[in-house]
Amino acid sequence: MNAIENTIKKILQTGLKEAFDLEKDPHIETPKDKTHGDYATNLAMSLAKELRMAPLNIAKAIVEHCPKHEDIKAIEVKPPGFINIFIKDDSLFDLIEAILSQGQTYGTSAIGQNQNINIEFVSVNPTGDIHVGHARGAAAGENMTNIMKKAGYNVTKEYYVNDGGNQITNLALSLQARYEQLFDRDTPMPKDGYHGAEIIRLAETIKENYNDQFLDRDDALDRFEDIGVQELLKTIKTDLDRFGVTFDIYFSEKTLYEKDKITDTIKELKDQGFTYEKDGAIWLKTSAYGDEKDRVIIKSDGTYTYVLPDIAYHNDKLSRGYDKLIDILGGDHHGYVPRLKAAIEMLTGQKDKVEVDILQMVKVLQDGKEIKMSKRSGKAITLRDLIDAVGKDAIRYFFARHSLNTHMDLDLDLALKKTNENPVYYAQYAHARIMSLFKKAQESDGLTPQKNLDNYNALKGEEIKTLLKTLSEYPSVIKEAAQTRQFHKLTQYIHTLSANLHSFYAHIPILQNDKPTIQQYLNLLEATRLVLKDGLNLIGVSAPNQM
């Protein structure tokens, strides 16, 4: 909520109080159609039932009792009962100075109340390269974190490294097979082995570094496991880093075993009577807490199912004192959520502290056909290759545009060939245009943006008013995006702001004015640039000085 909207609310509340002796928080919106005012409210219509009056008459009565205000030009009533508010053109000039002095802190808020939030995302098994399918979650977690931090949340980003389970044994066996194949042995790949090229490359590296040391050794598998996890995780980190995604904590599943957290968890669940034995396995009574059936946690061969260490892991996270845990999971895991939450409820009674954001899978198309991402088959398009081909910015912007619920199609042919048509350039170009203009203004008139300008009376016209209004909306966009974790709302905002800037730029020959006028324009542009850059920064897209 910005200053002018607050003013409007107060005026309406006063009008409502005077006319009907009622108190209500009016919903303010900004109509797309300019003839409907700069701001509008459906207040009268929402009171129709309560007051048993025609909305139009309610609106008229409220408006008659609204106090005058220096920033308000007119208040109109339109059928079926909208109240449309028009503001004076100069009422938003204060905003320019506010943004210039606040700089990159413009748009921050305390709405998060310093809540401690843990966001777990990516958590890709260290059994191969990170691919395009993983990239959506990576971008999502990073975007959410950045926006939430700006809105006053304390956010910790965490990556759960599955370095303890079955798939790691498989990895070691795969590595061993590839390694021994390099010595002309026909060691077969294990069933469910990892067939990706990165495993072959890693085997070659091991051969270069250790020669034949790992042939016929008792502890060979352990070594392949250690080296495999270490090296593949390193590659994942490097790729993520290039993607602009970093983590505060990499949590090793293995440490859960080493610190007996798993056995503690089993004991706790058993002691509280949540388990039973059937068919040689240990089951957890998750159906008593909303799951559709009970789940095995210890298989009849004595090994654990995936959920057991994950329960211990979430228990550990909660014990670290977070107010909320957010998991970002792929749509293929949605059925897993009830059992996890059930177990957390059994152990801690805090299942409401865990929120799971499900993202729908990305369908990747090439030559009009779908490419299935699979690490086992090794057919995936790696994130690294995609970044090399189209750049980080284009990919981050692409993912930042869409809500998590969207079933997205990523057409590689389109993404690779038509990079200039990617909307990311529209926003980046807006920033580059401003910078270019600054350079010109400096060269020709020796002018740069300067704070504490006396007035902005040269700023006139619809384009400028629109731009200022958009700038004024930034803080509420951040708040909403943070609270709902709908980062795509910020991306939409960035697009709107860019459009406003381009339109303004195209209609007003800025540098063909006297110096005081140019100065005012430069300040407005600088305010725009700061917001644009900040917004792009939050979604991991660079703001270039020239293009």
Next chain:
RNA sequence: GUUCCGGUAGCUCAGGGGAUAGAGCAACAGCCUCCUAAGCUGUAGGCCGUGGGUUCAAAUCCCACCCGGAACGCCA
């Protein structure tokens, strides 16, 4: 069969009780003697999957159905 997503312009997607349903791309028509045309301006293009219901008001909420994706393991 059950559960979770989705179905909106030719394509990719916003909107998720309120005014004439939006954007990008693609299409069409204009705009560079002038700050980067990666831009601007305009035109065209929609039974908002179907049928009921709730409401002063439904693309939006509820129910049923149709279509697409995903999940329903002692896999992870």
